[in-house]
Amino acid sequence: MTNLPDPARFAHITDWVFDLDNTLYPHHCNLFSQIDMRMTTYVSQLLDLPREEARALQKELYRQHGTTLRGLMERHQVDPDDFLEKVHDIDYSWIEPDPALGEAIRALPGRKFIFTNGSRSHAERAAERLGVSDHFEDIFDIVAAGLTPKPAKESYDLFVALHRIVGPNAVMFEDIARNLRAPKEIGMTTVLIVPRNFEPTYSEIWERDPDQADAVDYVTDDLKAFLKAVAAR
Structure with missing residues (x-):
């Protein structure tokens, strides 16, 4: 290497x-931090969890399923289009x-x-x-x-x-x-x-x-x- x-x-x-x-x-540029926070919010609202618990679950899903979305689809039958739209509703001006x-x-x-x-x-x-x-x-x-x-x-x-x-x-x-x-x-x-x-x-x-x-x-x-x-x- x-x-x-x-x-x-x-x-x-x-x-x-x-x-x-x-x-x-x-x-x-830290753009992904916005997506990361929106995923936590999505999990929190979906399952009515406090943010700390939602974030822990989000990362568990990521580790076990490759993406948080895949884990949510398999465990909770979420609509992928809804998830993708909401977590990518971010401020792209952070990119230079x-x-x-x-x-x-x-x-x-x-x-x-x-x-x-x-x-x-x-x-x-x-x-x-x-x-x-x-x-x-x-x-x-x-x-x-x-x-x-x-x-x-x-x-x-x-x-x-x-x-x-x-x-x-x-x-x-x-x-x-x-x-x-x-x-x-x-x-x-x-x-x-x-x-x-x-x-x-x-x-x-x-x-x-x-x-x-x-x-x-x-x-x-x-x-x-x-x-x-x-x-x-």
Whole structure:
């Protein structure tokens, strides 16, 4: 594992796949904290629980089912559309536009995709605010995945089949290491995005995934610089 990309190792890549939250837009803008709080509110109101109990349940569902939504669907038969609409009703001005990132993505040869456990509308609004939306062929969201979230293999299978992606010709960028396991197994190059300066700022210990290191080819705290280095070939 190295933090510096060798452009020659990316010369064969034809498909570039990006997670959204804390990957395309940076961790330090803290946008996901709004979604996190809205999920707590949703669980609290749904089950008439105090916020502390609702938050503990929210994180339990996340750990056991991959997403809070999946857990709520399986345990409480919630309407996924209602959940997705309410938890993504947030202030996107927290994202700073990044034209240079858009240019770095545009310069990559081949197709580019967003692959997110969030909703398409959330991805569209975040990408528009960031200034990168025009550079992507498609957004593959939780609905396109049949409401089965990453890291489930079925989600990746649907994505790969839909877009006829050949694993060894693709690279995936993610901020959660376990979400790189399935891409790695089908031959994708994998890049883990971490907070700037490699700061250990994750609030939930289960997002660190130390046992998933062999699923990660590269680690970077600067997506833009990484893409520019790759494209420099």
